[in-house]
Amino acid sequence: MPKLNENYLNLKENYLFAEVNHRVRDYSAAHPDKKIIRLGIGDVTLPIGSEMIEQLHEGVDAMASSETFKGYGPEQGYEFLRNAIVDYYKRNGVSVAAEEIFVSDGAKSDTGNITDIFDKDNIVLIPDPVYPVYVDTNTMNGRNITFIDANAENNFLPMPDHSKHVDIIYICSPNNPTGAAYNHEQLKEWVDYALENDAIILYDSAYECFITDPSLPRSIFAIEGAKKCAIEFCSLSKTAGFTGTRCGYTVVPKDLKYATSNGGELSINAMWNRRQTTKFNGVSYIVQKGAAAAFSPEGMAQCKENIKYYQENAKIIASTMDKMGIRYFGGVNSPYIWFECPKGMESWEFFDYMLDKIQVVGTPGAGFGNNGKYFFRLTAFGNRENTIEAMKRFETLL
Numbered sequence: 001m002p003k004l005n006e007n008y009l010n011l012k013e014n015y016l017f018a019e020v021n022h023r024v025r026d027y028s029a030a031h032p033d034k035k036i037i038r039l040g041i042g043d044v045t046l047p048i049g050s051e052m053i054e055q056l057h058e059g060v061d062a063m064a065s066s067e068t069f070k071g072y073g074p075e076q077g078y079e080f081l082r083n084a085i086v087d088y089y090k091r092n093g094v095s096v097a098a099e100e101i102f103v104s105d106g107a108k109s110d111t112g113n114i115t116d117i118f119d120k121d122n123i124v125l126i127p128d129p130v131y132p133v134y135v136d137t138n139t140m141n142g143r144n145i146t147f148i149d150a151n152a153e154n155n156f157l158p159m160p161d162h163s164k165h166v167d168i169i170y171i172c173s174p175n176n177p178t179g180a181a182y183n184h185e186q187l188k189e190w191v192d193y194a195l196e197n198d199a200i201i202l203y204d205s206a207y208e209c210f211i212t213d214p215s216l217p218r219s220i221f222a223i224e225g226a227k228k229c230a231i232e233f234c235s236l237s238k239t240a241g242f243t244g245t246r247c248g249y250t251v252v253p254k255d256l257k258y259a260t261s262n263g264g265e266l267s268i269n270a271m272w273n274r275r276q277t278t279k280f281n282g283v284s285y286i287v288q289k290g291a292a293a294a295f296s297p298e299g300m301a302q303c304k305e306n307i308k309y310y311q312e313n314a315k316i317i318a319s320t321m322d323k324m325g326i327r328y329f330g331g332v333n334s335p336y337i338w339f340e341c342p343k344g345m346e347s348w349e350f351f352d353y354m355l356d357k358i359q360v361v362g363t364p365g366a367g368f369g370n371n372g373k374y375f376f377r378l379t380a381f382g383n384r385e386n387t388i389e390a391m392k393r394f395e396t397l398l
Contacts, residue, residue, distance in 0.1 A: 007142040016132050016367035017041055020351075027355055037390040039317075039378045040361045042176070042335065044241045046309060046383075048290070049302030052240060055293035059286030070285035075277045077103025077249065081288045084295040085249055094219045096251055100269060102276055103283050103291075106248040107206045107235040111170075112137040113279075114202060114231065114250075117271045118168060125166040127158055129177060129368030129375070131204070134170045151371050156180040156329055156338070160193035169194060171220075172204040174211060177368045177377040178338040179330015181216050187223045194229035200256070200268070201230040206248075209239040209307055211333045227253035231268070238335065238381075240294035240303050247283055247291045310335050313387045314380035320391040324398065335380040338365070342398050347376050358393035 014022065020040055028036060048056075062068040076082070082098040089096045104110045115137050124138050128147040138145055146166060150156040156178035160169075171190060174181040182190075194201050201220065208218040220226045232251040236242040256268035283291075293299040318331035321339055328339035341350040347364035354360050363379075365372025382390070 005140065007140050010139050011136055015136070016363070019367070020361065020363060023351070024355065024361055031359075034359045036355075036359045036361060037382065037386045037393075038361045039382050039387070039390055040363045042238070042379050042381055043243050044238065044306070044310075044381050046241055046306045048241045048245065049294075049299060049306065051296065051299040051302055052290040052293045056245075056286055056290035059284075059289035062285065062289075073282045073285055073288070075102075075280055075282045076273065077101065077283065078285065078288050078292075081292045082249075084292045088295045088300075089219065089221075092218050092222075094221045096221060097254070100251050100253050102250045102252060102272060103288060104248050104250060104276075104280070105246040105283055106237060107204060107233040107250075108133055110233050110248065110250045111202065111204055113275070114233075114272070115141050115143075116275050116279075117268065122167040123165070124168045124170070126170045127172075127175075128370055129156075129365060129372035130170065131172055131176045132368060134202075135369075147369070149371060150175075150178065150180070152327070152329075152340075157182055157186060159186065160190055162193060162196070165197050165199075167197075167199050169199055169201045170204070171201055172206075174207040174330075174334040176204075176207065177336055177363065177365065177372065178375075179332075179334030179336040180338075181211060181213075181333045183215065184217050184223065187217060187220060187226075191220070191223045191225050191229060195225055198258070199229065200258075201226070203230050203232045205232050206235040207238060207334060208234070209303070210311065210335055212311070213333055216333060221251070221253075227255045229256070231256070231272075236291055236294060239307075240291070240299070241306060242287075242291070242294075245287055245290065247287050309384070310380045313382060313384060316387050316391055317378055317380060320394055324395065331380075337378045337380070339376055339378070341365075341374050341376050344374070346373055350376055354394075354397065358390075358397055360390045360393055 082101045085101050086098050112133055124143050124145045126134050127150045148158045150158045157180050203220040211218050220230045220232055235248040252269045252272045254269045257265050260266055314331045317337045321328045326339050328337050331337045341347055347366045351364045363377040365375030
């Protein structure tokens with residue numbers, strides 16, 4: 001009989017969004033006449049821009065001719081896309097090399113898969129609340145996880161405790177689920193802490209495209225010293241609407257090197273390259289053609305138009321919270337509004353209450369950690385009509 005990875009017994013029975021879908025499905029079956037508005041999962045609703053669609057079609061057409069057909073591509077990504085990403089970083093004042101970029105099927109996959117290259121015996125620091133993939137993937141590996149409190153008192157932006165040592169640090173900014181974003185000085189303190197402790201930062205930058213405040217860094221590599229202690233995970237899911245198309249990228253600096261137990265040295269860039277070439281066959285040429293177009297001037301202009309639409313949705317939700325006197329975070333530099341549950345309700349209780357009373361779906365904060373127990377997340381990724389209708393219903397809730 002095979003020995004199973006019993007670390008899976010330490011996971012919650014259902015992944016957060018699977019449980020949300022389960023409850024909505026049951027309610028819908030019992031109330032087929034009710035129109036349910038979903039502002040829970042962070043899935044986009046606007047179509048991909050025409051510039052990207054045109055290039056996706058070109059990629060498909062290339063497969064119809066032996067002269068242009070593409071089979072297996074480079075596991076790291078085609079050079080044309082990696083160079084387009086280099087240029088995107090340069091436009092945002094950050095220098096990275098094409099050899100440091102690894103194209104993937106999304107930040108969710110890479111933030112989970114990156115655990116392959118780290119030993120089980122690492123102390124992992126994860127904020128609470130946080131995107132559940134960080135916790136679940138390290139739990140699957142049986143790692144020692146320690147949590148740092150993100151709460152209303154620190155604006156959901158916890159800072160390092162210099163009296164304690166950790167090895168691996170997860171940071172998501174702008175944050176999912178809270179919408180909070182670190183400024184330059186705060187990130188510099190995290191970078192300094194990582195360098196002092198010979199630790200590594202796993203920096204999830206999936207929502208950088210929503211930053212409107214020019215003083216906020218859009219990449220951790222805007223911080224001096226970060227290339228010696230950080231990996232950055234990025235996504236086209238929200239930037240270009242690729243949630244269904246699947247494309248992201250991870251930046252692994254060549255300066256990232258750590259000592260081995262026998263006194264040698266290992267390059268994290270080389271390790272990740274070895275992992276990817278072994279376990280990943282790369283993103284399809286078709287998708288990469290579309291992704292490269294997203295970084296062109298025309299493509300980026302279309303992406304920004306879609307982002308602007310979602311930002312307006314966030315303003316509509318935030319204004320409703322203001323009107324009702326509900327304390328919230330996010331909504332600026334982020335597509336998420338993270339608010340305090342009314343009437344002292346716990347988040348799953350409020351989920352059921354809101355679904356039953358006004359048929360609006362959000363995401364219970366408890367699914368992101370203990371500190372989310374009395375908070376709730378709404379997303380700005382719905383369409384405008386549904387967002388406005390959901391907020392009209394919300395005003396009648398209390």
